[in-house]
Amino acid sequence: xxxxxxxxxxxxxxxxxxxxxxxxxxxxxxxxxxxxxxxxxxxxxxxxxxxxxxxxxxxxxxxxxxxxxxxxxxxxxxxxxxxxxxxxxxxxxxxxxxxxxxxxxxxxxxxxxxxxxxxxxxxxxxxxxxxxxxxxxxxxxxxxxxxxxxx
Numbered sequence: 001x002x003x004x005x006x007x008x009x010x011x012x013x014x015x016x017x018x019x020x021x022x023x024x025x026x027x028x029x030x031x032x033x034x035x036x037x038x039x040x041x042x043x044x045x046x047x048x049x050x051x052x053x054x055x056x057x058x059x060x061x062x063x064x065x066x067x068x069x070x071x072x073x074x075x076x077x078x079x080x081x082x083x084x085x086x087x088x089x090x091x092x093x094x095x096x097x098x099x100x101x102x103x104x105x106x107x108x109x110x111x112x113x114x115x116x117x118x119x120x121x122x123x124x125x126x127x128x129x130x131x132x133x134x135x136x137x138x139x140x141x142x143x144x145x146x147x148x149x150x151x
Contacts, residue, residue, distance in 0.1 A: 046136065048076040049087045053133040056091060060126055070095045083141035090132050090145040097148045098125055 052069045059066030070092065077088035098121065105117035131150050135142055 045081065045084060046139075048072060048080075049084055049091075049136050050133075052076070052088070052091055053129060053136065056094065056129050057133075060122065060129070066095060083139075086142045086145040087132060087136055090128075090142040093146055093148070094125070094128050094132075 052072045055065040055069035055072070059069065073088045073091045073095075077085055077092070080088055101117055101121050101124070105114040105121065108114035108117065128150055132142060
């Protein structure tokens with residue numbers, strides 16, 4: 001209270017906050033709005049394909065995250081809209097075509113064909129992931145997701 005006037009001191013509202021916000025909202029636990037933002041992000045239709053492309057990109061250095069990405073692609077594909085369905089199919093085919101190329105490359109190593117296949121495989125993989133991710137960010141479907149080349 002102000003000394004001598006009997007009136008309460010005015011509430012100080014920090015810049016950038018809404019003065020009409022209720023006391024309940026102001027008393028919310030710290031970080032609660034962050035959790036709400038994360039929940040909203042998880043519901044965004046591009047979150048899962050972005051995560052899957054990111055796991056595939058990390059797998060270019062270490063192969064293990066690709067298995068997690070493959071599982072995510074299989075699970076999320078059933079609930080995805082048609083244009084995203086093609087992205088998941090593209091990612092799934094990237095895994096299986098890559099595995100096939102590795103097998104053929106190892107089996108034909110003696111004939112020097114395998115050396116070429118195993119040399120070209122990382123380039124093919126990176127181009128495929130970058131192309132798919134660029135199409136995703138531009139909100140475009142993969143033209144031919146079942147193609148062994150670049151969609």
